[in-house]
Amino acid sequence: MEYTVQKLSQLAGISARTIRYYDEIGILKPARINSSGYRIYGRAEVDRLQQILFYRELGVDLQSIKKIMSSPAFDEVKALSEHREQLLARRKQLDLLIRNVEKTIAQRKKGSIMMDKEKFEGFKRKLIEENEQKYGQEIRAKYGEKTVEESNRKFMSMTVEQHAEFTRLEKEIKETLRAAVQTNDPAGELAQKAAELHRRWLGFCWNSYSKEAHAGLAQMYVDDPRFTAYYDEIQPGTAEFFKDAILIYTGLRE
Amino acid sequence: MEYTVQKLSQLAGISARTIRYYDEIGILKPARINSSGYRIYGRAEVDRLQQILFYRELGVDLQSIKKIMSSPAFDEVKALSEHREQLLARRKQLDLLIRNVEKTIAQRKKGSIMMDKEKFEGFKRKLIEENEQKYGQEIRAKYGEKTVEESNRKFMSMTVEQHAEFTRLEKEIKETLRAAVQTNDPAGELAQKAAELHRRWLGFCWNSYSKEAHAGLAQMYVDDPRFTAYYDEIQPGTAEFFKDAILIYTGLRE
DNA sequence: TATAAACCTTGACGTAGCGTCAATGTAAAT
């Protein structure tokens, strides 16, 4: 079956202008140009457009799409599988947003307090996800399937050495915290050392440090069961203790 | 808690440029400007930004967001509820896309045939959903929530007279359709009159008319059980009949 | 306390991805 511009645009639910634009930028060329000068598209172009729309849906810019699909290594079925992965991830993000709005509604009705940070759960991730979309696939295409850690490292522009330091710091925080919690003194030397190490650890994640953000994160450690569980693995109450230590360290203790 | 531009941008996961741009276009003004000329944002602005991001996530353009949120009838909790509805709908669309990609993968591996039309399931709907986001809520208001009707009317900047005309047209469409469906001829005079009336009715909702959009909406009437039910109230099959009439009217019958 | 680094401002240019329209030729329907 063959399609002219309008037919193809209707089929795909996009504008005729878009079809022509895609020809113009070389991302979707017609199969041929007929004697009248009309663009004629066929089955292969339909399939290609489908792929383009998946990439577009997942937020990939057109130049990247073009580069990916023009590579000799481009494998259509593999690409489709990757779209699926990304779509599933997008659905997870959407679930976060849905949970966020539900939480916001509930708390607005109750007139209770919601952490500012919580209000952007799902949105914030969008930035990270979009970056992963741009670069994560490139990494996967080059080296095959990797862990999220690998792509996150890329995103953060870390060198291998920096990453080792990052990991070492994390370990040291945990060990220092283990000793500090025994003192039961969040203002003590050990606790404050842990907080200082934590601050340095954050230096790898944040473009800039602020005491408020640090304090906010500490609060989140006790507010979010996932983080609480991470620290309470050392000993129940550690997350709370660490929060106090950080609040003291930042001078923002209430 | 107060935030300067960068702090707020980090909190929300968007750029500082975006924050400034939003101030510039008047969609998110700072709480105050400090003695150095710095923008200072507070709790109310954080909540407002959250709402903006929800609207943005759902594809609403900034001018529309501004208009909606500056309306005296704007109800924060109600808006959040609507975001939730839309996010759930978006998730459905995503499920369609996921199913589409899975079907595509399966059929590519089997080397079997997939209808061209099927390949765009989920994408096509995106256009329709976006139109619904802008205008379809008004349609939905007709069938359900009267309180939302009031705020939507304001949004559309309708006069009382215009609203009466809008309502009268709606009634006339239904009556014409009732008579037309008895003829069982979607190309007939009555059916085409109904389609023409529908076009005029859409003139109150849409900034611009296009045959494709009209046809798309007609398709939606049979695809979406809510709309189908509205027309099938006249007589079962009316929605399908009206779709055919509109497709003929717009010349986009397949 | 001085200095460097980080952050703020305004102003301005540029871009991706189209939407819209004009002018003109072609295909399909009447």
Added chain:
DNA sequence: ATTTACATTGACGCTACGTCAAGGTTTATA
């Protein structure tokens, strides 16, 4: 044969920022 619908190229305009320069202010560090 005529009208309507669809095609083309060319070109301007728009939304929503991204980027950068120049210069002032705040924060961290030595």
